[in-house]
Amino acid sequence: MSPVTVITGGSRGIGAATARRLAHAGHHVAFSYRRDRAAADKVLAELHATGVRAVAVPADTRDPDQVTALFDAAADLGPVTGLVNNAGVTSPIGPFVDLDPDDLRHVVDVNLVGYVLAAQQAARRMSTGGAIVSVSSVAATLGSPGEYVHYAAVKAATDTLTVGLAKELAPRGIRVNAVAPGIIRTEIHALSGQPDRPDRAAARIPLGRPGEPDEVAAAIAWLLGPDASYTTGTVLRVGGGL
Template structure:
């Protein structure tokens, strides 16, 4: 049976890198995106050249109806076997005491509520052999003081979600794991107001450089694949030593 995988935030960054790896491995894919239809459709076109089926679906993961529609579109490709919970945002870097309530709520809604809604849909639809990978962050254990403590707290919740859901779904043969990237070269840093953050932070990363999206995608692909058949409830750190 051909794997069918849903990737939220699938049009760019870690999501797009994961899509490329999985397409090469023969997965049919549904790429969720929130705004940039042109980028999502261009990626889908490129991936179809590998011989797999790919759909790009506009879906705000905070909205349960849109999440359901995303998974319904994926189910048209075949039984859903995988979910990569990747859609995420941060907010402007700064002091905790200056955090705006609107920014807090959006970070919680996208990075936690959205993950829960997508995981619910996946759990309802998957059979034995299914796998969910949540994208967490090394921030969950570092706390991100002076940058975004609230984001770190939400990523810690992602790790707990991963643990609890892994134990709940294990009797059904569904595995749930997380990947915790460190500082990776993606455009999420521009959204936080510091597009050059990966390069500026290189000196405090033990391996001496920021990571690349494909290095995270490799970990995600392994967790989704048969070589990780006995791995569940794990948080795989891909942070260069952070």
């Protein structure tokens, strides 16, 4: 039986790269997106071209009913075996003292509450084991001073969620891990007001360049797969040395 994997935020960036990689590995995929139906349709066509079943579901992961609907759509593809918690946002880069409370709440709601709601649905539905992988960030340990300390704090919460869930769900055969990307060439930097950030940051990355979404997707796919069968409670750093 083919694996069935849910990906939150699968229409672009790391989520889309992960969807494509998993489809090539034989996973049926249900992914969510927020607004860009054209981008979602493009990814969906790429998945279907590999021969797997796939569905794109508009969903705001802050809303438990919409998260439930995403997993219901996934269940139509077969029993859910995997979750990639990926849907995330930042906010305008700047000093901590200038942080807008609305931006703070948005980052917490999407990056933490959304992850918890999706993981909860996965845990309820994985009756015969499975794997959850959450996308964290090197910011969780570096702190992101002068940029977005609040985002870093939320990503540290993702790491703690990973460790706690791994221990709680291990007796049921559900593995829980995270990847911590460094500076990856995605659209998230434009959304935070600095689209050229990956290239500007290259000089302080030990490997001398930003990462690519496919490089993070490879780590996610490994953590979901049988080669990682004894790996749980781990945060795998994919940061070029950061």
